[in-house]
Amino acid sequence: MTFESLSDPVDVLTAFVDGRIQPLRFRWQGRVVRVRRVTGEWNRREGSTLMRYFSVESHGADTYELCYDPRGPRWILSRAWSASSRKGRG
Amino acid sequence: MERVLEKGERMILLVDMDAFFASVEQAHHPHLRGQPVIVCGDPSRRGVVTAASYEARPSGVHAGMPLQEARRLCPEAHYVEGNPEKYVAISLALLKLYLTITPDVEPFSVDEAFLALGGSLGSMDEATAIATDLQVAIEARFGLSASIGIGPSKLVAKMAAALEKPRGLVALDEEGFRRAFWPTNVQTLWGVGPKLTERLGALGIATVGDLAHAPAEALEAAFGIIGPQLREAAWGRDETPLVPYHEGVDAKSMGHEVTLPEDCDDPAFLEGTLLRLSDQVARRLRSEGYLGRTVAVKLRDKRFTTRIRQRVLPDFTADHRAVFDAAKTLWRENWNGEALRLVGVTVSSLERASSGDQTELFTPDRRAERLREAMDQVRDKLGEASLVPAGALTHRRRLGHVPFGPVTGLRRKDRA
Numbered sequence: 001m002t003f004e005s006l007s008d009p010v011d012v013l014t015a016f017v018d019g020r021i022q023p024l025r026f027r028w029q030g031r032v033v034r035v036r037r038v039t040g041e042w043n044r045r046e047g048s049t050l051m052r053y054f055s056v057e058s059h060g061a062d063t064y065e066l067c068y069d070p071r072g073p074r075w076i077l078s079r080a081w082s083a084s085s086r087k088g089r090g
Numbered sequence: 091m092e093r094v095l096e097k098g099e100r101m102i103l104l105v106d107m108d109a110f111f112a113s114v115e116q117a118h119h120p121h122l123r124g125q126p127v128i129v130c131g132d133p134s135r136r137g138v139v140t141a142a143s144y145e146a147r148p149s150g151v152h153a154g155m156p157l158q159e160a161r162r163l164c165p166e167a168h169y170v171e172g173n174p175e176k177y178v179a180i181s182l183a184l185l186k187l188y189l190t191i192t193p194d195v196e197p198f199s200v201d202e203a204f205l206a207l208g209g210s211l212g213s214m215d216e217a218t219a220i221a222t223d224l225q226v227a228i229e230a231r232f233g234l235s236a237s238i239g240i241g242p243s244k245l246v247a248k249m250a251a252a253l254e255k256p257r258g259l260v261a262l263d264e265e266g267f268r269r270a271f272w273p274t275n276v277q278t279l280w281g282v283g284p285k286l287t288e289r290l291g292a293l294g295i296a297t298v299g300d301l302a303h304a305p306a307e308a309l310e311a312a313f314g315i316i317g318p319q320l321r322e323a324a325w326g327r328d329e330t331p332l333v334p335y336h337e338g339v340d341a342k343s344m345g346h347e348v349t350l351p352e353d354c355d356d357p358a359f360l361e362g363t364l365l366r367l368s369d370q371v372a373r374r375l376r377s378e379g380y381l382g383r384t385v386a387v388k389l390r391d392k393r394f395t396t397r398i399r400q401r402v403l404p405d406f407t408a409d410h411r412a413v414f415d416a417a418k419t420l421w422r423e424n425w426n427g428e429a430l431r432l433v434g435v436t437v438s439s440l441e442r443a444s445s446g447d448q449t450e451l452f453t454p455d456r457r458a459e460r461l462r463e464a465m466d467q468v469r470d471k472l473g474e475a476s477l478v479p480a481g482a483l484t485h486r487r488r489l490g491h492v493p494f495g496p497v498t499g500l501r502r503k504d505r506a
Contacts, residue, residue, distance in 0.1 A: 047476065
């Protein structure tokens with residue numbers, strides 16, 4: 001697996017289900033990554049701002065860490081783990 | 091046979107998350123499940139193992155081991171950079187879950203908590219059923235497993251939790267405790283370390299059972315006030331109260347330490363590191379409402395020889411400059427010029443800022459105080475990395491984002 005530490009702004013299609021944020025798909029490096037499931041959630045306080053983090057697994061079985069920053073509001077892709085040999089991810 | 095609890099008797103649960111950090115990474119990254127995982131600092135730098143998954147442990151890898159040795163023992167493992175903020179956030183979410191069961195929850199560490207069950211509880215079987223439900227809830231909500239020990243005291247619960255891992259569930263009363271632990275080495279007793287084991291061994295005490303039957307007078311003569319307490323513990327008796335989360339416990343010390351990216355004998359870099367650590371400690375003191383009076387530095391060289399030296403300040407303080415001045419002096423007095431592997435700064439002898447020694451409030455340096463308040467306000471609003479002492483900037487660039495919070499704009503690519 002290849003690990004990348006990133007700080008890339010991304011567009012994320014999001015659902016709000018039972019008061020919770022659920023990322024569904026996002027556009028990164030010109031392609032759309034479809035989220036198969038959210039594998040983890042946690043929050044981190046940065047000053048007065050509550051940053052919300054999501055570990056997600058794509059349909060291509062790569063995993064990503066997305067961060068919702070309400071100050072934008074905006075989404076940031078902060079980490080990515082992907083199989084370097086795999087093609088047509090997402 | 092079901093054991094019925096006496097009126098007013100409470101049951102204590104110790105919830106111990108199995109290989110917590112490694113399990114969080116396995117839960118969040120499905121490709122790591124079933125694989126040996128070693129959580130560490132930046133895997134491309136040297137450092138020590140923070141946590142090892144159960145799949146990695148048969149290789150002999152354990153927390154605290156240098157990464158270099160871990161790589162030799164378990165080269166096939168996935169080396170994952172840990173995320174302490176994530177683990178703390180999940181730990182807090184777990185505490186919220188425990189609070190749905192009982193208001194009496196005492197966090198013991200980032201991956202352990204005591205829960206007190208009482209009131210309407212009728213039997214140990216009921217406590218076991220609650221613990222089973224809790225294990226299921228943790229698995230469903232977090233994808234993590236926990237081992238739970240149940241007993242009439244914190245001591246019994248803590249030791250019961252260690253009997254079966256992972257996913258263990260062990261309930262012991264005092265009699266069960268004695269059956270389980272009397273034949274075992276005295277070091278299995280909670281709180282008994284290698285040095286105490288050696289001293290007990292010199293008295294002919296090898297097992298927990300030996301300790302239970304040792305004459306109380308002899309133990310008191312050898313160990314003072316803790317002698318009889320050790321004997322009580324060997325019988326599974328422990329009166330230590332559970333301190334609920336909401337009541338809080340005063341801190342005794344606060345410290346930060348860092349393993350350097352490489353052994354370092356550059357005085358400017360080491361001084362910058364001490365400054366940053368001092369700033370972090372002082373900031374934490376202020377944000378949690380403490381003043382401290384004893385400053386200690388920890389220096390570890392490449393041979394893993396560790397020196398800790400401390401100094402008492404004339405006044406209580408939460409000012410990073412006062413902490414840094416003391417830390418710098420201690421470092422200069424005790425550093426022999428040899429390359430260092432790890433440095434740390436700790437402040438102890440703490441007092442609550444509102445009730446303790448207020449000497450610092452009368453400092454003539456009001457300008458410095460106003461500056462500190464302004465810096466705290468900026469950090470409260472924008473985060474810890476938004477302001478750092480200028481003297482620590484070189485240090486920050488060389489360490490990248492580790493371990494002082496995120497620095498935006500950095501990109502890194504590694505093979506995991």
